[in-house]
Amino acid sequence: MSPRPRLPSGTPQRRAATTPRTPREPLIRLLSAAPLRITGAFVLAFALACAAPGCGGAPPLALTPKPLRLTHDGFFVHDAAVIDPDRDGDMDVVALTQEQIYYMEHIEGGWLAATAGTGLAGLPTGQRLHPVMAEGLDFLIERDGVVSRLVYSGIGSWTEAEEPGYGGGPEVSMTVAADFNGDGQDDAATAEGRRVRIVLTQPDGPPFEATSLVGADGLMLPAAARRLIATDLEGDGDTDLLVVGGRIFVLINNGGVSPTATQ
Numbered sequence: 001m002s003p004r005p006r007l008p009s010g011t012p013q014r015r016a017a018t019t020p021r022t023p024r025e026p027l028i029r030l031l032s033a034a035p036l037r038i039t040g041a042f043v044l045a046f047a048l049a050c051a052a053p054g055c056g057g058a059p060p061l062a063l064t065p066k067p068l069r070l071t072h073d074g075f076f077v078h079d080a081a082v083i084d085p086d087r088d089g090d091m092d093v094v095a096l097t098q099e100q101i102y103y104m105e106h107i108e109g110g111w112l113a114a115t116a117g118t119g120l121a122g123l124p125t126g127q128r129l130h131p132v133m134a135e136g137l138d139f140l141i142e143r144d145g146v147v148s149r150l151v152y153s154g155i156g157s158w159t160e161a162e163e164p165g166y167g168g169g170p171e172v173s174m175t176v177a178a179d180f181n182g183d184g185q186d187d188a189a190t191a192e193g194r195r196v197r198i199v200l201t202q203p204d205g206p207p208f209e210a211t212s213l214v215g216a217d218g219l220m221l222p223a224a225a226r227r228l229i230a231t232d233l234e235g236d237g238d239t240d241l242l243v244v245g246g247r248i249f250v251l252i253n254n255g256g257v258s259p260t261a262t263q
C-alpha cells in the first residue's frame, strides 16, 4: 500500500476512530468546574431542552449545497455510491469519472481522496455504480451496458469478479423518500435536470414545496442529475443528500426544524 501523503496545513484532519461524538462534552466539562457547580444543573437542563426540535432558538431547516471535490474540478463524474466500510457512521464515497474510479474518505469537515490501496484505480472505470446492499460492500459496475461485480476484500480493497459480465443494470430512481426535518414523516427529494427539489410532508396539510426555503435551490449541477442518495453523510443524526450530475454535490442538513413550523 502506498504511504498516504502528508496533509498540508489547513487541510481537514481525520477524526480518530475512537474519538466519541459528544457535542455537549465541553459544556459538561464546564459544569464540573468548582465555581459553577451550583448553577450547573440549571444550565444543563436548559441546554438539553433547547436541543429538542421546536425550541425557540432552533434554526430553521437548511440544506447547504457543497461540491465534493475529487483531486480537481476538471473531472466529469458519471456516478457515485456511498459506503461505510469502517462502520463508524460517516459515509465514504466511491466515484466514477471518465478517467478512473476514486475512493473519497470522509474526514472531519469533508472528504479526502484515499484511492491508494483500494485497488480501484487499477480497474477500468464505467458509467454506473450500484452498491449490492444485501451482500456486504460489493458493487455492480456498468461499462457500456455490461455489468460486472467489484468484490470487497474485507480489508479496504476491491477486485473484479472473474465471472463474465451481463447486460442491463438496476434502475436508478431520481426520487428518494427520507425524513429531512426530523418529524418522523418521510419527505421527498427529487432530482429534476440540474436541480434538486425538496417537498416536506405536513401532518395536517398538503405536501409543502420547500426547495427555496431550505436553501436547496442554491445547487446547480453542471449536467443533468444521474444519481440521488439520501443518507446521513457525516453521522450527526440528520439526513443529508448526495447528488451526481457531472460533479458530486452534497446537501448538508443543519438538523433544524421545518420552516413551516417557524413561520
Ligand SMILES: [Ca+2]
Pocket (backbone or CB within 6 Å): 083, 084, 085, 086, 087, 088, 089, 090, 091, 092, 106
Ligand atoms: Ca465511515
Ligand SMILES: [Ca+2]
Pocket (backbone or CB within 6 Å): 178, 179, 180, 181, 182, 183, 184, 185, 186, 187, 200, 201
Ligand atoms: Ca419529515
Ligand SMILES: [Ca+2]
Pocket (backbone or CB within 6 Å): 231, 232, 233, 234, 235, 236, 237, 238, 239, 240, 253
Ligand atoms: Ca447528517
